[in-house]
Amino acid sequence: MDDDAVQVQALADWLGAHAVSVFFVTLIILLLVTATALVFFRRYSGRIVGGNLSRTMLLSICLVVGAGMLVATAAVFAEMMEVFQADEEFGLFDSRLTETLSKELSATTLRVFGTLTHLGDPITLTVLVVVVGILLLARRQTAMAFGWVVACAGGAVLNRALKQIFERVRPVHDHGFAVADGYSFPSGHTSGSVVVYGMLAYLCMRLLPSRWHVPAVLLAVALAFSTGWSRVFLQVHWASDVIAGFASGLAWLTVCVVAMEVARRHSRPG
Template sequence: MSTDTSASLAAASLHPLVLFAQKLGEHALAWFLLTLITCVLIGGLACLMADRRRRRQTGAPVADNDQPPRLLAGLVTGFALIGVSAALFALIAEHLGDGRVLGQADQALSDAIGQHVAWNVRVAFSWLTHLGDVETVAVICLGVAGWLWRHAHRSLALGWVLALCGNGLLNPMLKHIFERARPVHDLRLAHETSFSFPSGHTSGAMVTYGMLIYLAVRTLPPRWHAPAVMAAIAALLTIAFSRIFLQVHFASDVAAGLVSGFAWVTVCVLSIEYAQHRYTRRRR
């Protein structure tokens, strides 16, 4: 039997998800750029539409009795999102064992990226990934907290710091629960020794830049909302994808990092909103 025939038979025996991962890896850069542009544009458009709707409602009387139902609806929606996120996280974790299809797809995607993505592209990602480093996040944390405190947004400053510190504790705990080994990476562009699942850079980016979106909408003039949201989404996705392009994480690690980070951001935002609502009502 010829080598080509053997390769064809081997490919035919692969699960469709594994074959899809291989094809995705062959055109990974194009898919990244498409995803990045789409998400950034959707985020900016959604922000512009929300600001326009808010301007239309400005000046309309809102009864105080309407606020508790709105807050309750927000809390219920938020906790539903947390529940969905937890279910997705559990589903990802459940399918990561040896020989499982998701694990095979992870490896196929990583191998395809290693074969088809140019070296200079990965060098660029090795620089961009530093946007999610602990040192970078720490500088952002202190700078934003100082700005919020200076402008009398002290409850937001406290919520911001607790959100980032909380994720700094949560992610290592999850890593030690699952103890998944990283993909083999010898590019000399990034070196990681901790466990792989979920991605700490990705969850940290989701929490950091997700909270920055919330704070920007809460504190900045409306004309800055869309640019801030678009920049934060671009940074978040670039950090997440960089971990896959550098082969220091599997795609499922990154997906789990996004899910866990999103769930924690939701908890933090709901907690801040609820605390400020209670404080406002007590002062009336």
């Protein structure tokens, strides 16, 4: 075994042994970074739009960035098809981390994440999509209701298509705290949570008073992040499945939000 493989396995062992601590530290850092970015955006976005860049130019740039994220994600996925084998670094890391988690995590931890993971269940997300869609229609927010449903449904279709392309087998999980079948890559719970909770945060920013904007986004980030990594803790997904779920979900979410903003701004009179 070469030095790179030894280092990869050592990293997986360390992360598996300190999984819960790493999870909470990473979540706190992610929330702090998100909050800082939101404050920066709210403070300077008006200057950017009102300065050298018009709204149309800014939205065009955002569309290019969103499309670029989708293309980059697809390129990364194509490359990953070659490195899923057990003797490659991705495969070594995934298998070793899952093996370590199965030894290190207590029944209590598995039970907690087994409950948390239901936030990303297809039935949970579907009910949420239907309820929010009905509420938007009741408020006569037809365009937002349409965008909400298309974004959420499109994310689900995209994930299913990717699973069929990669046909990756799940890790063995026989602890009884979660059961999953079907193909593994990318994680549908993860990408679905990113898209649905991310879109819900976007709707909150459009419809609720400004004091709710930051809490809504932070809650969406926490829910999506926690749901995604619960799949690794429960050993129903490889770590790279969840990372891919975050990447594909975020890329699709970006495109959908920007598209809705373009439609919203271009529908304004004058």
